[in-house]
Amino acid sequence: MSDAQQKVNVICIKWGDKYGSDYVNTLYSMVSRNLSLPHRFVCFTDEAEGIRSEVEVKPIPKIGFEDFDEKKPWAKAHGWLKLTCFANPLSDLTGPxxxxxxxxxxxxxxxxxFTPEGDFMVIKEWDKSDATGNTSVFRFEAGAHEDALDYLKADPEKATDPVRNEQEYITQFVDRQNRLKYWPEQWCRSFKRHCIRPFPLSFFQQPRIPNDARVIIFHGKPHPDDALAGRSGKWYRKVLPTRWIAEYWQ
Known part of the structure; x- marks a missing residue:
């Protein structure tokens, strides 16, 4: 087995201009500090400018689906282009x-x-009672879920009508195959749900890091830079400047 095959993979995808290269660079730095296993860090993107040289930069995979391959507007919304990471092959990546x-x-x-056994490990979506997972953090075997793309390509309307976004689509698809498992709930916590103090404490105490948390998820508003500065993104949600973000998000 070669050195490349022995390594685990950490990947991200960046398209458009919602997030700049600085987000990729910061993610690389955080992973480097917090993952001791030999690994590759790969960013699939349509814009590589500004990404640090230590990152393996590869084009967003073509999957033979015109809407995705040409990045039509709906495919760039609600995370749908994440599904390109289920291409088989996924560039030259193999393994976890x-x-x-x-x-x-x-x-x-x-x-x-990388320890729990499971074909598809994901966050349990906090506000859903069905099988839906939050795909901010998920693990799979490279090349293992091409059938999810085949189903989408065969009848896009039938595949997408019952769901709102990419994470509902992929996690419900994998769940129908009885291949879906969730991370321990303490590992991945929502900034809005688990870090911000309840009213009225939110006016006096900055958001906290929950016990045993490994990753803090920023879904919707605020983004990490907003929370660091004390911008909530919503008039009804008070967020004091969250100083610990500066320590970890670098």
Whole structure:
């Protein structure tokens, strides 16, 4: 077995201009500090300018689906282009592959994310009672879920009508195959749900890092830079400047 095959993979995807190269660079730095396993860090992107040289930069995979390959507007919304990471082959990657969103903050070791057995490991979505997972952090075997793309390509309307976004689509698809498993709930916590103090404490105490958290998920508003500065993104949600973000998000 070659050295490349022995390594685990950490991947991210960046398209458009919602997140700049600085988000990729910061994610690389956080992973480097918090993952002791030999690994490759790969960014699939349509814009490589500004990404640090230590990152393996590769084009977003073509999957033979015109809407995705040409990045039509709907495919760039609601995370749908994440599904391109299920291409087979996925460039030259093999083996365990951990996908990370660009706007997370890593506050603990990632080593254990490669330990649990399971075909598809993901966050249990906090506000859904069905099988839906939050795909800010998920693990799979490179090349293992091409059938999810085949199903989408065969009848895009039928595949997408019952769901709102990419994470509902992929996690419900894998769940129908009885291949879906979830991370321990303490590992991946929502900034909005688990870090911000309840009213009225939110006016006097900055958000906290929950016990045993490894990754803080920023879904919707605020983004990490907003929280660091004390911008909530919503008039009804008070967020004091969250100083610990500066320590970890670098």
């Amino acid at each position: 592959t951990l996908f990370l969103d660009l706007d997370i903050v890593i506050v603990g070791s990632l080593d254990d994310f």
